Amino acid sequence: MTATTEAMAPQAILARLPAALARLLRAEAGPLLPAVRAEVFGPQRFAQHGQSLGVTHAARRPAWRGAGSFPKFFPRLRDNIRMLREAQAVLALQAGGGDEPGPAALWLLDNFGLIEAQLLAIHEGLPRSYFRSLPVLEGEPLAGLPRVYGVAWAFVAHSDSAFDEDLLVHYLAGYQTTRELDLAEMWALPTTLRVVLVENLRRLAERLATHQAARELARRCAENPAACPLPVLQALCVPLALRGVEDVFLTQLGQQWLEPHHASPETVPAAQRLWLAVQLQARLPAAGTLAARQQAEQTADNLSVSNAVGALRAVNDADWPAIVARSSPVTQLMLGDALFAAEHHKSRDQTLHGIEALARRSQRSEMQVAQALRSLIDNAATTSGSSTITTTAGHWLHGPGRPALARALDLREPLAAAARAL
Template sequence: MKSLLHPVFERRAAFSPWNSDEILRAELFSIERLEQHAASLAAAQQVVQRPRLRPSLHARLRDNETVLLAAYRAIAAATGEGRAISPAAEWLLDNYHLVEKQIREIRQDLPPSFYRLLPKLRDGPFEGYPRVLGVAWAFVAHTDSRFDPESLRCFVRAYQRVQPLTIGELWAVAITLRVVLVENLRRAAARIVSSRAARQGADALADRLLGVNGYTAEPDALLRRDTDRRSFPPAFTVQLLQRLRDQDPRVTPALHWLEELLAAQGTTADAIVRDEQQRQGASNVTVRNLITSMRLLSDVDWPEFFESVSLVDDLLRSGSDFAALDFPTRDLYRRAIERFARGSKLTELEIAAAALAAANEYDATGDGHGDCRRTDPGYYLIANGQPAFEATIGYRNPRFTWPGRFVLAAGVGNYLAAIAVVGCTALSLPLFVLNAWSTPGAHLVLLALLGLIPSLDVAIALVNRAVM
């Protein structure tokens, strides 16, 4: 069985976005080209109802965290020894606390329950991963990791002109941007460490070849040790070339051997030095952009961004007084639309349109003396019009949502009563256990007073979760 499944898993691994260690950096696009690319990406990406099982983003995040921490410690050790470090390494060293913050926020904002609801891609390198991850990946790649809210706004809007994103996906844009930025920084950090190790290896070899820093000269050390090698890491080659240049070729035959090897590969010493300098310069810019973008992400008003790109919001604003509502109420409308879309065959936009149609139909047939609440889509989304609206859209109510529906139907008084019951239960259970252990009454009273507010917080969270 394992041998039969092996080619399947091999195929999936071959298309994994995590296979490459190359820094995520593609052609730099203008706003117009970004919008064109977003449209073509939307046309190409297709979601699937039952995606293939892939390792979660949290598994990759843990791996990235390990690599970044190791890189940070290696760079810190180098500076502690008085060694010079590159600008990219300095950016990472000085801002590692910001990287840790990004990782914490990803874990906090992308719980498994939310991750499961995000539409997954049917095929391509991101097969089985959230569609919005592919959107964020493309944006980061074609901006060289330089975040700009307006560019992102244009990119997301251009994507949705071809294929709408769900409400959950739009909320996940910020999270997946952080995921991709951390991924790219991991790749840059790994390159920093590997290049540094290669340069140190070249220095150690050069010391032997030249007989310096306590070594006895071994002019043929490279030839004797690496006769089977046909290539070296660019950082190693450049460092060795720089150490051996301006030396007597009779004393250092390795330089001539190295130049012949490069010629056989179709390049020259000057070309490989130039390419490595350009590569290092580009890495410095990318790491600077990554750190700056991570800082900017924390300053963005993401609720405002969400509402500026949400097609559901656009539709509700155009057909009702949705914009005049406060943000929590608008969010209640959106949550209801998400729930109805999950429990019916309609999309979120179709649910919003149906609620508007119901409100407009009542407004058109009324005589002006009816229930004015029925002229608002919220009446059908979150109020007494829900049951009839659910029947209209073919909504099938999941059995586990009955507590929330009961509380909503019972009104505010019973909503508060539900909070009180849950809060008292949460508070009384540990007190009951402590009382069974013969805890003094004064201690129980003190613990009850201290636990009152936390118990109410838990109760509010649980009841709200049931209601939503």
Template sequence: MLRSDLFSVEQLKQHAVMLAGQHAIDPYPRPDRLLPRLADNADVLRAAYDVLTVGTAQAEQRTLSGEIWLLDNFYLIEQQIILARRHLPVGYGKQLPRLQSGSLAGFPRVYDLASELIAHQDARVDGDNVSAYIHAYQTITALTLGELWAFPIMLQLALLENLRRASLNVACRREERNAAMVWADRMLAAAEKEPKLLIQLLAEFAHADMPLTAPFVEEFYARLQAYGPAMAFVQTWVEHKLLEQGITATQLSEVSARNSAANQISMANSIGSLNFLAAMDWRIHVEAYSVVEQSLRQDPMGIYDGQDFATRDRYRHAIEDIARSSGRDELAVAEKAIALAQAASQQTGREDRSAHVGYYLLDRGRQRLDLAMGCHFEWRSAARRMGDHLRLSLYISAILLLTLLISLILRVPLESLSPTDWRIWWLGMVGVVSISALAVSLVNRLITLFMAPGALPQMDFSQGVPDAHRCMVVIPTLLSSPQEIDALLEAQEIRYLGNRDSNIYFALLTDFRDAAEQTSPEDALRNSSAATNAGASLASPFPIARKCSGVTFRGSSSG
């Protein structure tokens, strides 16, 4: 049941601290239980939808608000089920820390965390309660990066399970109303045709021992009251059975109305929360919640903060790999990388590359960090790491080996020629050059097939280039005619308009073409054309141009 006492934000934070103290992690591998759970929830939701679809097709039945919520939003639920299956590949749950005990033993810890949030917030998820909840939990136990990335998926699964509970409740109410409709119609038909059989039918109804639930009684009373006093004794019998249970029809109706309203609110909250999860950018939240991220931001060189998200994410993945290989905590790995960078900063200065934390995560300092953390690699990882150190040697060796192999194959048709024949040496030299070119192309092709290219770390200049990284783009060219000068200036303007930033400058580094003499009659014409174009540029919003010692510079007007 994903419904419990509603908590305020402060109570929710206290509950998160309590959970962090109770969660015990299972050290042994277990089968993945998330996908079977999702499949079961999907089957129940589909069955409930089918029950409501058949019921609403009957014109004489009323459609309640909870049923309308499910029918109108079932397309969204199906979309969320498809997305959840896509985001949950086989074995995904095995990579997350799993609970050792409790009602969700064997499930990922973060799934229980998400389920508790849904239960105590009545399926209402927003940025405030999620942030307070996770921060409070991590005051006791830090979540791994994998758990932080998985948290929205777990929320999605928990919301689908809550919808399954609410939908099952709505479907059961519909089936109980259907049963009431059947019995009431049978009694009304008997009263109209043979009133004497009504007593016999009431005895059959009593023998059937139908549960007198609120939906059943409401629908049963509504149909019998429409017929009039003839059914009064049947209503009296039902009221007597209810009194035996210690409740009246009015009280039962009031309890049912409250439960129905609560069920409708929970369903509406679940739908709204699914929409919220689909629209939110979880990358921002991961970096805000991650203790590893906070540690990496202590980079002595101060570069980490200014890098783009993809680069920072590569650093965090490196932390995960080292933690997995060493059996150590991710935070301990990050702190050790920072400690190595700080030690290098004190020895060589903040400007040395070894003072950057990325040097120990992605560059040549990685081996030092691995040794410091006591990493133990599988043979595949060890072979890959050895290949990283010998990549040039392996690349050249592959080309030489392929060249030799192809040469030996092509040597077979030339066995009839004598080794002293000059033609075989000529063909050999030409053939080796041609074959080596073919071998280079084949090796390059094979490398691209089996090895993914690695992106270089990048800075984040999405908000503009900061002053510390201002730059000038210089295009070297030769001047030959006034028309060419016009074309160069137009191309320069296009570059500027495509990269309008106050800290990006553009320049043309120009010279005249080679000539037999130091000056020629055309030089004056070219100088005049360049000066005219430079003057026109000064009066335009396009960056200024000025000619200085045969070099034409183009940069922003602030320069």
């Protein structure tokens, strides 16, 4: 390799790109992660998947010893927002330079304010301390993360990031036939869905922008073949392969060096043209198949991006009290009591929070506490001479009936603790 060639080593060529594009092509950034996307399910299939997922979701209560001892609930949330900002800058730069942005890029550019606002919405939705008490998964690939994160991840994947309340209710109902979710997990679901949607948008935006950077690099190489002799091209492909965009680079280069309506054979040395043809042939023998596959991936990404942006709005607008009421077996059990069903939602919330607290104190499940509570309420309703007050949940959770409910749960409460509950 001559001194001139050495000066035009891959690092030097990458350095000639705008800094935002060059950063996206660094091997140190690691391989691009696939979109959070799987087979799309309808209501019945979602219920079945929820049921099977519940079987596999073995979880435990975390035992955090201090504020800094528990892992972050929101995996790489700040890094996701940072990458989304970088991708938005790249896409805006390319659009400003005359490149026609595709549908996915337009969705990201037009809705970036909404996406960026999710950082605030996630932090304001529930404090991080709220998640310390949530059960965490024991098995990979999400071991150590709250169980509700795994629940949200599967829903986003199998809905292709779209949000549908009825589908979610079917899914949660199926899940809870085999694994009961705590009420706290149900209320963490809106925030957790936002986290997973932002994670998916980050993956999609990073791939979109990195592909754009790889194509721009290929265009610059194609326009100046003398600056990209064969050894430099081969060296360039190493970081691009590690990043997962070597095929994108080679496809773009092939369009400009090998296709008749683009190519100028006299300007491209034969060695470079032959090497490129061999590389493309080795990847996909059928002519045009590589480009067709990339086009299919772009089409799928376009849909996922538009779905995710729409889902962020839908999650914000959804009637979550109604969703929880439809999806929570504990709430459904309590709604079977006419007085509870007739109460204002604030009174219902007080009852449900009381059930949560008593479940923690008694080491029983929330369903077991709710069943014991309903049994006392129902017995009082059928007992001659009972006061109407004894048929209300508050009488047993916070009033004179509290000791009887504690005994039903084999819970020995000190007098002071019992008095505070009254």
